[in-house]
Amino acid sequence: MNNVRVGFCLCGSYCTFSKVIPIIEQLVKEGAEVTPIMSENAYSTDTRFGKASEHIDRIESICKREIISTIAKAEPIGPKKLLDIIIIEPCTGNTLGKLANGICDTCVTMATKAHLRNNRPVLIAVSTNDGLSTSSKNIGALQNAKNIYFVPFRQDDPHFKQNSLVADFEKTIISMHNALEGRQIQPVIL
Numbered sequence: 001m002n003n004v005r006v007g008f009c010l011c012g013s014y015c016t017f018s019k020v021i022p023i024i025e026q027l028v029k030e031g032a033e034v035t036p037i038m039s040e041n042a043y044s045t046d047t048r049f050g051k052a053s054e055h056i057d058r059i060e061s062i063c064k065r066e067i068i069s070t071i072a073k074a075e076p077i078g079p080k081k082l083l084d085i086i087i088i089e090p091c092t093g094n095t096l097g098k099l100a101n102g103i104c105d106t107c108v109t110m111a112t113k114a115h116l117r118n119n120r121p122v123l124i125a126v127s128t129n130d131g132l133s134t135s136s137k138n139i140g141a142l143q144n145a146k147n148i149y150f151v152p153f154r155q156d157d158p159h160f161k162q163n164s165l166v167a168d169f170e171k172t173i174i175s176m177h178n179a180l181e182g183r184q185i186q187p188v189i190l
């Protein structure tokens with residue numbers, strides 16, 4: 001995958017960072033040029049899953065690039081045609097709702113909007129406890145939208161969190177190759 005230019009956007013599903021950051025590492029090892037992007041919340045919030053500064057240092061050292069974390073820094077992605085694909089992983093219920101409704105008030109939604117104007121693919125890896133409730137309609141709307149693809153997902157804890165969905169992050173790279181060729185990898189529901 002030499003020279004595929006990937007914009008990798010992390011949103012505030014902090015519990016998944018330990019699984020998602022190794023996927024960024026894998027992309028870089030396989031030759032992708034990864035531009036890291038973090039939502040303002042992901043970039044600035046310390047949680048029980050780690051300090052923001054620790055995540056930032058780790059991601060920047062893997063990608064050898066500064067993280068984009070403001071709307072102003074994300075905006076040139078469109079006009080300068082900087083990326084071949086955007087991966088939003090993890091994608092929160094909050095960001096799903098914004099993307100499905102044309103709201104652009106974070107660096108992740110700005111990067112995505114800017115990139116979509118170039119008719120290029122966006123790959124979403126969901127992680128949200130309301131995936132089968134409030135966010136369900138937003139996932140449906142995005143599945144029906146041009147140039148949007150999903151990493152296959154499943155219920156992560158059907159007995160204790162009935163509405164929770166999470167992507168199979170291990171399928172990110174194969175999903176990306178499919179999306180770059182205009183295909184949704186199947187099955188999308190695991």
Ligand SMILES: Cc1cc2nc3c(=O)[nH]c(=O)nc-3n(C[C@H](O)[C@H](O)[C@H](O)COP(=O)(O)O)c2cc1C
Binds near residue numbers: 047049091093095127
């Ligand atoms: C510790 C912690 C874990 C969270 N995990 C999730 C999650 O897995 N999925 C989700 O949709 N929101 C989760 N949230 C809520 C989001 O961080 C919140 O909706 C935020 O506004 C998301 O902003 P963003 O989409 O711009 O990153 C979590 C919040 C905290 C503090």
